[in-house]
Amino acid sequence: MRNLFIILFLFVLSGSLNAQLSSITGTITHEKDALEFVNVYLVGADKGTISDSDGHFTLSKIRPGEYKLRVSYIGFKTVEREIKIEYGKDQVLNIELEASEIQGEELVVTGTLKEISRSKSAVPVEVFSPKFFQMNPTPSLYDAMQNVNGVRPQLNCNVCNTGDIHINGLEGPYTMILIDGMPIVSGLSTVYGLSGIPNSMVERIEIIKGPASSLYGSEAVGGLINVITKKPSTAPTFLADAMTSFWGELNLDLGGKFNLNNKADVLTGVNIFNYSNPIDNNGDNFTDVTLQKRASLFQKWSINRKSNKLFTLATRFLYEDRWGGEMDWTRDNRGGSEIYGESIYTTRWELIGNYQLPTTEKFLLSFSYNDHHQDSYYGDIPYFADQRIAFSQLTWDIEKGKHSLLAGTALRYTYYDDNTPATASSENIEINNPDEIWLPGIFLQNDISVSEETNLLLGLRYDYNSAHGNIWTPRVAYKHSFNQKNILRLNAGTGFRVVNLFTEEHAALTGAREVIIAEELKPEQSYNANINYEHKIYGSSGNYVRLDATAWYTYFTNQILPDYESNSNEIIYDNLDGFGVTQGFTLNADIELNSGIKIMLGGSFIDVHTVEKDESGISQRNRPLLTERWTGTWAVSLPVSRSGLKVDYTGNLYGPMKLPVLGENDPRASESPWWSLQNIQMTWNPQNSELEFYAGVKNLLNFTPPSNSISRSNDPFDRGVVFDGDGNALATPNNPNALTFDPSYVYAPNQGIRGFIGFRYNIR
């Protein structure tokens, strides 16, 4: 009889039948060690089971009679025992197995999850596993993005170190960050969306460069980062990961799961980060790295329903206290004008849920809510802001022959309020008028399997923005597999974006520059197309190479761009009276040699420019600030024999970027040099051990940006600056270059070479 199927039925039936009859229980061992997954089979009763992780097995509901119990496992001699079962009399049988001589070659666990892969979808999705990010461990996913080709975490402020994620040269607001497919990160919270997600809770990160599926709306023209959290079947029972650096940074990640009476699986993750050791290596009397204390708690409930349908609820809570500023700043100086400091308290919570309706048709209701509160001072300028986003979406999955249809309707509500005039009534500045936007939408997507080799995905989305009216977003994606080793993808779509000035511009908040809106801004429209080609080579001896090339082109009309250059004290927002273009190509190579050596390389050429007529009517081509033309990343992993020792060498390289200087006399370079961050790490995981140790050196080249990056760091309140009638700084003897205090000139982190050490403890 078919034991596999008996096992399957036992799983299904156990619990539903009463054990009126007798049972046999026992433990299977080999030299006192419990043996898992040993096959236990009762010949004559057609009953079988397998031993669990403690070596235990149970065979129940056995009728009285005489049987033969057979215990077998590959690599061990099979044991057979005659057994007599009497009615209502349970038996305990412990069995010791002997190793057989013909034991196969001992297998060393190698690959299960690849560091980088690409999903089969027609939309080019790159999938990164936690293994990839462990090659250069970072306390937050924000920092981890430095390892991904074409993705650059950009710090926007030298003092408070908040930043955003640039994809293929496009600014942070063009990047959409999702958790489990939910758009809960935007505006105010970009940096917080990716910090404080416990690494232990991440199953994989999906990155789409360029416009994604119509499921995600119209905003993400630059790209999309979707953090997929673990599911009960992939999460370890317990996981701890602790790391410290020689700067005194301490990061602790804890994760675990438990099963609640078979009713629910509960995953819990905790992340704690503490950096409380002010360091000023560049001698500007300002903290080099912002001091941070962060705690975040994530919990996800997967509720088991009889119908097997989905019901999950997840919540995340984050609290962060960060400050940066003059070295002698203390909390008593918060908001004062004696000693300069930027201090931000953030409280944020999120709720994410998914519920499949109990209908035969596949309806999925998804919902999320988040509440973000920021209490901050930039010097003596207060900034208190609240942002709430509620989102709900109902999708309907229909599979019909070659067509896989997805229809859906979504509603997003965004509330934003702060203490600045941005949210004051236009008639009376004294009256607060929070910004509220309703964004209902519907979408339809059809993924057509034209043939075994060809997929065509067509999508159309319609949104109604309560402030801007109708938004149509069409998408088309095409995939052709010439064979398993050569795959072509073509994607095209449009994008639509409204700028959210006060949540996007850090320099506006710090008071370093004043925001000027030149005219009523029109929504920005963009058109994108990209082409991707994937080629895989499988060598005969187990060597593997995957090459992946992409070229893209995006055309913007009404592009909304901040102008830093016309007036050094202002950021002027204006619709571009011309057009904007971003184009480029990127090449990735993923090499895995038979010897276990892995090499992942990526390089991109990015061209971002705008074309606008100047006063005399001549078209001028202009390259925006902080866009790099060339960028590269690499990660090399070398296993050292079979001792469980591994060496990882990771790095990135960025070409020159134009930088925001304060006028012509600014002594700071108007272009950044080529710069590179390189790291080396050793990981030791003794075989069969639940413990893993790692240690390494970050920023091997000790690269740091110039020490004069903060202009007039000696006068953060501009006391010694003389201004003219238009608010422009004048050159004076103690300010010969006509500068003001400005912390927004930043292109690289201030942290030089440093060692780090940590361990991971993993109980499956």
Next chain:
Amino acid sequence: MVSSVGVYSQELEYTTIEELYTKTEKRPALIFLTAEWCTYCEKMKNTSFEEKQIVQVLNERFYFVEFDIEQKEEIKLGDTVFRYKPTGLKTGTHELAEIIGTIDGVLNTPTIILLNSDMEIVYRYGGYLDTKQLEVLLESI
């Protein structure tokens, strides 16, 4: 020797789990748990499972079953139906894969499950196996 193999040069024959259930000829079976995004599964399919010797052994002596742990289709064995269990937006696992493939509480891909001709699970391994390792494994049954 090589030339005689060449004559039989053939493609790997696939059997489904349902077919396994109804086969009358007794043979051991190899169940290969995969996922769409699983690079190592693809690597095995393009290397080990293309190797002539392995294909020949599998076709002649085994039933070979490939099972996508995220497949949406229901599997009916006898009167019991096994379904896809969504665990989130566009993500989930098939309960059949979870039942037979979970090792140490974790379901990995690739996972190799060996059944003897009595359909008893005799071996499971979660991870990539190269051609040589797979050969050793197939010889041991």
